Amino acid sequence: MEGPAAPKRSHRLTREALRDGFVHEMIARSGINLPVLSDAERHASLQATLATQPAPGDVWLFGYGSLIWNPAFHHVEQKPVLIRGWHREFCLSTPIGRGTPEAPGLVLGLDRGGSCRGVAFRIARAEAEAELELVWRREMVTGAYVPRWVRLHGPDLPEDTFGIAFTINRKAPNYVRSASEADTARVIATACGALGSCRDYLFDTIHGLEGFGIHDHHLNRIARQVRVHRS
Template sequence: MSDERWVFGYGSLMWRPGFDFVERKPATLHGRKRAFCIYSVHHRGTYERPGLVLGLAPGGATRGMAYRVDEAAWPEVYAYLVEREQPTETYMEARRAVRLADGRRAEALVFLSDVRHPQWAGALGLERQAELIAGASGLSGRNVDYLRDLVDHLREEGVRDLGMETLLGLVEQRELAGG
């Protein structure tokens, strides 16, 4: 691996990075899985009615997107990412090896879920996740819209995440049933 600056995204960073980059490649991170494992008490829920947001939970593998950032732009991009991803410090900044779709390996900046943080929800079953997401809403809107946006964008990127698709179906059923 070289001294290049890479960032790995597994959620909204995949389709809305918010920074300039010189290269964008599908990539896989091993050892972590995309999961609704963090309680949201601001953006997609409240303290009274928490929702859930994505994190990278231990185990499995995650298909996402890697971005190579120009060295001169790195300080600004890094500051932006810390501000975007760390408002409540529910994520831990780390550098991890990712496998790019073209076969190369790169070391990327990634934000992992902090399992010791009070907002860590852990490995909730799909029914419990659906219960929390259905009806939850916060400063950034309805929790189900966040999940739907994720599934739609993953499909656009050619990523089929059956767990997320199943979860969306369960949430939609609950919302149709009124809760």
């Protein structure tokens, strides 16, 4: 079912799987030669990000895709927010998670320009390093993303509230320039990998956003074309 009443799916990226190195094992089993960050590089990236937190206190994390419907980290609050200067786009080719080397899939990144509505998660500062370590094991695997602090805009947030967002690394080998919605839909309609189908990823993201009252017209147009391809 791919409508508003679609059942909640189980996901392979659980806390336990992330803690046990599931993502790295998945890449190793694939036999694909992908550049993977070492534990030391990943740890250094997390520490460098926390060291530049604009203000002390709890840590906010901005979710725009799968973090919304499968966060897999502990948080004390979540709310819809807006960020400016970045937009949600299917700009990352994936030959493993949601695709194969023969038929790569597409997943979301934050690319430059525009704005994006998503969900901000507040993580207690005392737990931030441990919880973000799980997030880094999930997002900072191949260096396809650049973590950075972005200003969060919301009706009940102080003006100078910042959160971590995983923006796309345009120098990454699997970064792809924005394609037409029709071309994107053709890929999403058929691509499938170790973590499931691109189609499920798209609809889970749409449903997750709608749960917070967010309607992404770009994603909805792609979804309509995906349904046509699947019919």
